Amino acid sequence: MAKLSLTKYLKQFWRANLLVLFWTLIGALCLTGNGLASANILTALVAGNTHRAIAWGTVLLGLNLLWSVELGAYKISYTKAEQQMSIAMRSDIIAGITGNGYAAFHKQDMRTYVSWLTNDVTNIQDLGFDILMFVVQQVLTVIFSVGIMVHFHYSLLITIAILVVVMIGVAKSFGNRLNDASAAVSHGNELLTRAVTDILGGFDTLFMLGRLPLIGAATQRASRDLAARKNRYARADGHLMGLTNGVSLVSQVIVLLQAAILYAMHLTPVGAISAAAYFSGTIFSYLTGISANIMEMRAVQPIFAKFPVSAPAATEQAGVQMQPLRTNLALTDVAYAYPDTKTPTFSNLTTVFRASGKYAITGESGIGKTTLLRLLAGITQPVAGSLAFDGTDYGQIAGAELRRRIAYIEQNPYIFADTLLQNVTLGDDFTQEQLDHAAAQVGLDVVVADLPDGWQTQLDAGGTNLSGGQRARVALARNLVRGKEILLLDEPTAALDKASAQQLIDTIVGLTGVTVIMVTHHLSPTTAAKLDGIVTLAK
Incomplete structure (x- = not known):
């Protein structure tokens, strides 16, 4: 069996994910089309072209109606795809747990396996599948938004490209910290599961000895440890988000000022200023999300690395067939x-x-x-x-x-x-x-x-x-x-x-x-x- 990874399940359920991608594409087109239509409405109104403004208003209405349909269809298709992948992932984890023989199975206790199948699968859903689909939507929207900005003036693309390189560099500097913090949270979930299972298993003994408060104390102790691990992850993620959002806001202002200068030089219509405000906000806020989200997605790999792959020993697969x-x-x-x-x-x-x-x-x-x-x-x-x-x-x-x-x-x-x-x-x-x-x-x-x-x-x-x-x-x-x-x-x-x-x-x-x-x-x-x-x- 191949090693477990996000790619494995995306390929395995490519049809379901292709449908999700289709609706994601529709959503990205609606989002960018909304901004383009608004910019053209402004340009038409300033130019006194009422008919053109009404035409673009009609386009805007149609896009918004399509967008509402896309939101519902995306939710349904994505949930189906995610659950198919999660079911397959649990099956593969079970195959790895049980498929390597008796001794390998007993290297971990049951509580660890339960944590893998519950906490870790949930984390992979949240930090892996959920974020991946969000990143795809962000990337498509950024591509369409950049195309529209180039439509107004090519120099905007140069400025955006330079600012993107700066943003990516900032995000990369946090990669290892997020990976380590994610692995620590995963281990903390295992420890909490073990502690709670162990202490609840001793209820009868504690009840008869009048020591039931130990259950609450043990649960709180493990919960505080997990909370500390999650807080460390939140600090790393918060520092990343704060810095990348700061770069994003500065970048938006730079692009907006450039669009205003281009308009003042009669190189772009007035709608370019509205478009610059809309699309620079979209581009850089999404790039901020993409940078942070990719770092979070990378943090899923240490979780996958824990899971064993089924590889039965040779003595399990072949040997002499015995009579009674x-x-x-x-x-x-x-x-x-x-x-x-x-x-x-x-x-x-x-x-x-x-x-x-x-x-x-x-x-x-x-x-x-x-x-x-x-x-x-x-x-x-x-x-x-x-x-x-x-x-x-x-x-x-x-x-x-x-x-x-x-x-x-x-x-x-x-x-x-x-x-x-x-x-x-x-x-x-x-x-x-x-x-x-x-x-x-x-x-x-x-x-x-x-x-x-x-x-x-x-x-x-x-x-x-x-x-x-x-x-x-x-x-x-x-x-x-x-x-x-x-x-x-x-x-x-x-x-x-x-x-x-x-x-x-x-x-x-x-x-x-x-x-x-x-x-x-x-x-x-x-x-x-x-x-x-x-x-x-x-x-």
Whole structure:
């Protein structure tokens, strides 16, 4: 995928943007035509030519009516184009976030991604698309205005050109300051999103401890930081606008005086003075806007630069296609160490998990039990040793192929704010028979029968309207219905009472034709007796 930029989306939706450009052109013609008609009306009246004045007045009326139509049509066409581009941009950001593998996704937290998709997209709309279309209108209007000024006398073009060079030079001097300030505001939005999400997530804890004022304090602290960043941007932008507007006002006076001198020398009609006042104001005020707006548009690029581009690793795209597990999963001299640590979590680990066997991984906290599951799932890589699926090294197997065979279910499986059916199917098509069979395997059929709307029952985000055991059964069913033959379970009973935990474990251990490897802190003698093996990690 190409790097994200304004140009990419303008090209992608060129038809919609071409319609916007058409109405922008009409608006620029109406604006400059208005000034020309007014100047010619004045010239005709001074010359005593009433009929000519009325004719130009009629032209002026027609232009204004067309202008009113253009304003409405431009708004509609631009909004459609902007929303098409914004939808595509969010899709590309999501593709970049999710398309580079498990490790790349977890380099940022969810709050940063939310900020990208909300705050940053809004900033790009405001500082990128909105301003670009405004700049196009300004450029067209300036071109038409300069043409009309040349119509009155060529020397006006020379003066305008010199003053434009001065104005552009002034604007360029602020470019880097605006870029840096824009990037700082974008980062401040991320920090605010993180802070608010984090502190609100702890509401229950703060409520019970009588510390709810911390929510307001944390929000205010992050808000003040963002305000300071926005104020720095406003200072840079304000200095730019103040200086360029000062140059613009001086330039307008110079052109107006030149037009008056040309009239006094009988080189232009009296209407040229009116035209000079109108069009010099248009030209230099618009050039002021163009200079500042281009600097603001450049400030969008650091935002685009943050977004990753989807580039799946070679192991995700190609590799050996695997059949269902027939013999075993084998680890040979496997070692793992967390980044930036010298001491390995574990090393020289060699073990075998036979197909359709039921296994437990035990050991004290922090010993690497969850890490071992992640290694078996192929989402974490060992620093030494090898893992094999029926004798085939993991490195030779496509990541997608591993995930087609292996289910990794975390301690708190995620439940989406959707129906129970959608939480199991996740948009894939399954027959009712397949769904019912998967549900019956893990006892979810009983849950479905008890829910008010069965499979169509709406679940809350995180599954807050389900018990811990019910959430676990939903997660198991969504994997079994897809034919996953290897279940890697991280503390599946951690949030359950003893009776519910044993009931769920009995269900899991009783699954036929499925390899089960589960992490547990509390392995009862009853469960241990039903297992084919126990791997105990120790320092």
